[in-house]
Amino acid sequence: MALQPSLQSALVIAGKYDAPHTLDIFLDYVCPFSAKLALAIDGVLKPLFAPGGKYAGKVKVIFRNQVQPWHGSSTFVHEAGLAVARVAPEQFWTFSLALFANQREYYDIPVSTLTPTQIREKLAELVSESIGEDKAAPFKDLLTLKSTPNGGVDVTDDLKYTIKFSRQNGIHVSPTVLWDGLIANEISSSWGEKEWTEFLEKKVAV
Template sequence: MALQPSLRPLIIAGSGSAPHTLDVFLDYVCPYSAKLALAIENVLVPLFAEGGKYDGKVKVIFRNQVQPWHASSTWVHEASLAVARVAPQQFWPFSLALFKQQGEYFDIPTSTITPTQVRANLAKLAGDVIGNNLAGDVKELLDLKGSPNGGNAVTDELKYTIKFSRQNGIHVSPTVLWDGLIANEISSSWGEKEWTEFLAAKVAV
């Protein structure tokens, strides 16, 4: 699957040249996405890393899946894209931090504060992960600027991720593609056993 060069940090596991691709469409405020993200970190990342069983065989691409029925979904995905710009190697650690603290960005907790305050909180969380010296850079990217309806510095990247999902018919999170086709059998409840069996059937070691 395609990935524009500026979004290379979204390759969260494996080598970018690996022949097989696992595209994972996740929303930071989706509990099921959080479960799958933890499985990726605990099960798949070691398998696809250098020296792992599937080293050089499979790459995992994170696909930002904005769910507009959650008002904060846009803001948390903007923050991840800002971190990808400021500290590319920290995109996945920041994503994991977002998933672990996703409850703070659910509908009710964010209903009593402004979007500007939400973005400021996200920049602070980014600082906790990538260093407080870079938190200001993240906040600057998230600040609205330009025309009254012009978005912010990562709006173009956000548009790309949304258009990519739409043109590929991705509607819900999590959705997982294996080599470009939806793998409906993959579940957020999968653990090491299920993933091991899936990879054994799909990848020649």
């Protein structure tokens, strides 16, 4: 499926953009099941799609930000991911894994007494810890309210893009996985190497 050009270098987290097969994986940073699937992406899929892997050049994985507004911090954590995609696209997945590892800090109760500014400051600290102190300042600048009173931040348009993409494709929950544009309901966050290997053996045709 298509991906906004400015996000291609960050959100294609495994394989190459011109690979013929596509796994679109819709994840929410504060969803525990998304965190489980993220570990499978990192440990199972990325090696298979990397140079020298069994499916190198055949399959790509696109990270799809799935904002779930029933979690109060979901918008803020996805803004953070998209800001890192701008500041350090090559480290987007590294930051995403760090955010998944620390997701409990952004659950509903832990953030219930924090202001939006405080949540963004907390995320900037995670940026500094996970991908480098030099990335924190430009990251914070992208998430600073500085236009009209209701104009959002510098990655609001990217956030709108990801939300509109999910809506028009009927994606409601995370994780949801598409194979070549169609929802693959059989894929589970609990899948390990065995299940993914069997799935790919059936699906990869080129």
